Amino acid sequence: MTWRRPDAPLGYGHQSIDSSDHAAVAGVLHSSHLTQGPAVAAFESGLCRATGARAAVATCNGTAALHLAMLVSGVGPGSLVWTSANTFLASATSAAMCGARIEFVDIELASGNVDLRRMAVMLAAGPVPDVLVVTHFAGRSCDMEALIALKQRYGFKLIVDAAHALGARSTSSGRQWGLAEHKEIDAVCLSFHPVKTITTGEGGAYLTGDVELAERARRLASHGVERRPREDPFPGLGGTGGSPPHWYAPMVQLGYNYRMSDLQAALGNSQLARLSSFVERRRSLAERYDAGLKPFEDVQRPALDPDHAWHLYHVRVPAAARDELMAWLADGGIHTQLHYYPLPLMPWFRARGRGRGEEQFPMAVEHARTAISLPLYPDLSESEQARVVAAFAEWFGR
Ligand SMILES: Cc1ncc(COP(=O)(O)O)c(C=O)c1O
Structure with missing residues (x-):
């Protein structure tokens, strides 16, 4: 480990x-x-x-x-x-x-x-x-x-x-x-x-x-x-x-x-040689997130698809709360991430006329306003994961 x-x-x-x-x-x-x-x-x-x-x-x-x-x-x-x-x-x-x-x-x-x-x-x-x-x-x-x-x-x-x-x-x-x-x-x-x-x-x-x-x-x-x-x-x-x-x-x-x-x-x-144990551990952590975050109706959880490899566990929260929540989690030592800022809105693609505007990609934009990737990796301990769930409970329960 x-x-x-x-x-x-x-x-x-x-x-x-x-x-x-x-x-x-x-x-x-x-x-x-x-x-x-x-x-x-x-x-x-x-x-x-x-x-x-x-x-x-x-x-x-x-x-x-x-x-x-x-x-x-x-x-x-x-x-x-x-x-x-x-x-x-x-x-x-x-x-x-x-x-x-x-x-x-x-x-x-x-x-x-x-x-x-x-x-x-x-x-x-x-x-x-x-x-x-x-x-x-x-x-x-x-x-x-x-x-x-x-x-x-x-x-x-x-x-x-x-x-x-x-x-x-x-x-x-x-x-x-x-x-x-x-x-x-x-x-x-x-x-x-x-x-x-x-x-x-x-x-x-x-x-x-x-x-x-x-x-x-x-x-x-x-x-x-x-x-x-x-x-x-x-x-x-x-x-x-x-x-x-x-x-x-x-x-x-x-x-x-x-x-x-x-x-x-x-x-x-x-x-x-450890691929299946890595995926198994990721899957079990995803199931624990699913159970832990279920009580919060403002948190949209990904489906527990049995074929999923669980590279990321991302939830979606109301856009108005997302950035503040990410900053508050980071203050508590929980560094989350957004995957992804819509590619067509990247300056390089925009300058070449590829991302003509937000209105063309409403779902990717909505995703980028609401998604958060939570800590997920085989060595994440159950107590560390419980810290993340407790932080969500504190935020959404108040
Ligand atoms: C979806 C996706 N495609 C491609 C890449 C590129 O991989 P690499 O960083 O190994 O060049 C990454 C890695 O960040 C990725 O997440």
């Missing part, structure tokens, strides 16, 4: 580090692979097993994974990409980095996920995007069955920003599906930032059901260099018998350095 002072202020999220994590990272320090070695390959296989993906490419952060997903989906200047008005910057900036035009879709208040009914109307009116990026907000899956039906009808590519959602599932056609199991999803992207379900310090992953796409993403993540060239274009430079020399690493396209290191992946492997 991560060491924290007993009276330390509570944040909304925190990593959970134990002695197995220390040993895993120290093991890499004693090995000859600090960059890419066996730990990265093992982490990629572990992620496939945990999510139902066929292939995984571990990256230096989640934003890089999203950028790779955009690139291999063919996003470039002139592409149209849609994403949620209630997500982290990278769901949209990864498309903007490719020169795409971005449009935002409003959300449904109950889940914070993109509003699929509104989206169906927008799709019918056209133009249809080349790529749709959906975020499983707070760790709760979007309705994948409905999304896949829309994809099949309109032909866009579907990228899931699952930075919140490692450990989440979805239920459709009478069964549970792993996060990256639906073959209709083009890419699923993860983040392993310390507040996420598992951490690698900084880190991310691109997951897909298409092994060839994964190879393209892997090449882009490593300078655009071909790993196993078959031909030797300059036989005089050291190759034997027509095969290229081992040091010949041809750069065939413009790429990046988005690789994860073995140090990070070793931490990821030892964290991944």
Whole structure:
């Protein structure tokens, strides 16, 4: 368990580090692979097993994974990409980095996920995007069955920003599906930032059901260099018998350095071994919040969806009280957060005419005026959680 002072202020999220994590990272320090070695390959296989993906490419952060997903989906200047008005910057900036035009879709208040009914109307009116990026907000899956039906009808590519959602599932056609199991999803992207379900310090992953796409993403993540060239274009430079020399690493396209290191992946492997216990603990804390906050009719609680991974536990309170409540909680050492300030209202997007006004995203704006993310992480103790509930009781009971 991560060491924290007993009276330390509570944040909304925190990593959970134990002695197995220390040993895993120290093991890499004693090995000859600090960059890419066996730990990265093992982490990629572990992620496939945990999510139902066929292939995984571990990256230096989640934003890089999203950028790779955009690139291999063919996003470039002139592409149209849609994403949620209630997500982290990278769901949209990864498309903007490719020169795409971005449009935002409003959300449904109950889940914070993109509003699929509104989206169906927008799709019918056209133009249809080349790529749709959906975020499983707070760790709760979007309705994948409905999304896949829309994809099949309109032909866009579907990228899931699952930075919140490692450990989440979805239920459709009478069964549970792993996060990256639906073959209709083009890419699923993860983040392993310390507040996420598992951490690698900084880190991310691109997951897909298409092994060839994964190879393209892997090449882009490593300078655009071909790993196993078959031909030797300059036989005089050291190759034997027509095969290229081992040091010949041809750069065939413009790429990046988005690789994860073995140090990070070793931490990821030892964290991944505890994924189900992390999600279980988050779920049980969410159930305790649900029971503790139930008496307060001014506090809207999220649904206890059994497929939820509970990255965030967010409630909604009357807009008139929200900011004062957050400040009062912070005075008592309970630091809450807003996820998210509506992306279309960010100055950079506004300046480019993307967020034309609040009236276009009424639900994302209402969410941003009323939502609060409460402390939720595996090492949050029951007495610490009781402090949060007692603070709500004091505020709403007075
Ligand atoms: C929804 C979402 N998408 C993308 C990211 C980007 O991940 P990273 O911080 O690892 O680049 C985050 C992380 O904050 C996130 O919450």
